[in-house]
Amino acid sequence: MSIDPDSPQGRGGAAATTAAAQPGVGRGQLDRRRVLGAAVELIDEQGLRALTMRALGQRLGVEAMSLYHYVPSRENLLDGIVESVVDELYGDPDVHMDAPDGWQAYIQRLAHGVRRIALAHPEVFPLVCTRPSAAPWVKPPLRSLRWMESFLTVLSDCGFDDGESVAAYRAFSSFLLGHLLLEVSAHGVDIGPVGEPDPGTADRADLHGYPHLQRLEPELAQDHTADEFEESLENLLTRLERVVRV
Template sequence: MDADDVDARPGEAELHDEAGVVDDPRPLSQLGRDGILEVAIDFVDRNGLSQLTMRRLGAACGVEAMALYRYVHGRGDLLTGVVDHIIDRLYTDQLAARRQEDGWQDYLMRLAHGVRQIALRHPEVFPLVATQAPEAPWIRPPLRSLRWMESFLDTLISYGFDDASAVAAYRSYTTFLIGQLLLEVSARGAELHHEEAILEDSVRSSERSLADYPHLQRLQPMLSQDRSSAEFDEALEATLDRLELLLAGQ
């Protein structure tokens, strides 16, 4: 726990200077965990991830930092919750929207634009999406939401992809999507480095399991393989082929 997290409650002027709080914040009991996460997302959007501490978040909620620990168990749990909260919106809007008649290409197009919308709305938060999930740090490339990955794999398999092709599609699609969007948010001033504090503590992580994610369980050997060198060469070759077509079409 940071020393900054347990300081005494700041005065009213400090609350406004440090956190930009609303004039009449709701009681913490009315906010609950989801409300606290919404405040955290808004704080990061306005001030940047590096400025978010439990003390400042408490100020933004109108309470002492220690009062937050009933709802979030520390900075790692807070940031995991922030990512889950944002991805839950994506899940509702895009990931669960399986329209078999549209085909898998339409699904991937809608999903990509949904992820991009999140990245552009929350550029300071988005780099957290491209970090390791505490429950499955072996997934390559890393993505912090197991729900995202499970739904993605399940959908492709429902469209006729076998296990190997679904994993290959996950790798290629996620590498392109996350890489492209990290460049976009970086151009908007977001910091891309990741702090050690973003990972949940090992005790809470070890209590979790993959029981709710059968595809991830079954495909762990394939998803944990490091094929970055081969994938780099394949992506480079595909890019050169596309440039050749551009040259021929001049």
């Protein structure tokens, strides 16, 4: 059987995750990055429902209460886990922020980069897809403002107008979300809810330094899910028609 090139085995080992502190290192040698790395490792090994502050503290060799110095709440911990996993895209040498080989190659590379994250962290991936995002128009699993800006910039530079760029972003996100959630679910991962986030209104996303996002925020915020569903369904039917004719 051939090895999936996006799997950790196909990449020569697990994805480059944040190194966790060794048990017993003590609070003085901890920092937020190491706490989040340990949390990702714990979820990878035991599943999302096994993550508690007590279990995380035991893994790091410290009291659970000492972790609140680095992650003030469970919600902050979960947000940090999502951010640290998505940030693995920056360390993936096959994913580019620009498009030297054209927009098609850019999108292919980015899609495979997100899939590599899903396969390296299947137990974490449902969290990436369900955590409240920085803004309601930020769609999982590509939920980084920096990557959104990169995506919109590349398409704009390649001749897409604003409406086409936003439509492409939505279609790309929906494709990734649907396919990859089904893929990790097929491997036995629990993709059910793990509890509701704390109530309250999320802080408004800071779009300073993201000119495309600032300009396109009103269009990104529009709800076109019904139209997008119909378009995706029509595309599927067209593809099936081609298969039948072969």
